[in-house]
Amino acid sequence: MRDRARALLIDLDGVLRRFDPAPMIAVEVKYGLKPAALLETAMSWDLYRPAMAGEITDAEWMKLVADRLPLDAAEAAAAVAEWQPARLGEVEPEALEFVRSVRAAGRKVGLATNATDRLRGDLDALGLTGEVDVVLSSWELEVHKPAPEFFERACQEIGEQPKHVLFVDDDDRVIRGARSSGLSGYRWTGAEHVPYLRKVLDLPD
Known part of the structure; x- marks a missing residue:
């Protein structure tokens, strides 16, 4: 049997944080952009990768996004600026409850x-700073998921061998990377599988 996990590593976006798409859609409609233009542009690999790997700041990333939008410079900058408040998102309460229960169990x-x-x-604005024991940021580590080096550093920071770490993420590619690095990886689709995750961590019912 596989070793029981002794620690939890959990993703932020799509797991502990969720986003209301309505504000972004409103910006796109206002400026005549196609649906999902802001997010798709931001996630373009040549823009996204350096932003996640600590090579450029968030402000520089957003400037590159604005430069690529099919608008004049002033309108593009305004559209990106109006999108920024929505990027904070909000806490996913069921995921936070799970995190708290894991920490409460030691x-x-x-x-x-x-x-x-x-x-x-x-994290400060969302009230999440004190809800975890350690924060592993790709920007600070200068390596992003699913690179093996990310998982190696994450396990070092959490103080457990990979075989004793459960990694929860909403991205299949990241989960495959975690498993390849020796961690137990589980793809988050919602709180319905929390009882199973508790078993993986050997927590009481």
């Missing part, structure tokens, strides 16, 4: 996320 919890230099400010 297990360490690390937030392991691809992020920019705005992460720490976002």
Whole structure:
């Protein structure tokens, strides 16, 4: 049988944080952009990768996004600026309840996320800073998921061998990377599987 996990590493976006798409859609409609233009542009690999790997700041990333939008410079800058408040998102309460229950049982919890230099400010604004034992940011580590080096550093920071760490993320590619690095990886689709995750961590019912 596989070793029981002794610690939890959990993703932020799509797990502990959720986003209401309505404000972004409103900006796109206002400026005549196609649906999802802002997010798709931001997630373009040549823009996204350096932002997550600590090579450029969040502000520089957003400037590159604005430069690529099919608008004149002033309108593009305005559209990106109006989108920024929505990027804070909100806490997913059921995921936070799970994190709290894991820590209450004496297990360490690390937030392991691809992020920019705005992460720490976002965590403070969301009230999440004190909810985890350690924060693993790709921007600070200068390596992003699913690189093996990310998982190696994350396990070192949480103080457990990979075989004793449960990694929860909403991205299949990241989960495959975690498993390849020796961690127990589980793809988050919602709180319905929390009882199973508790068993993986050997927590009482």
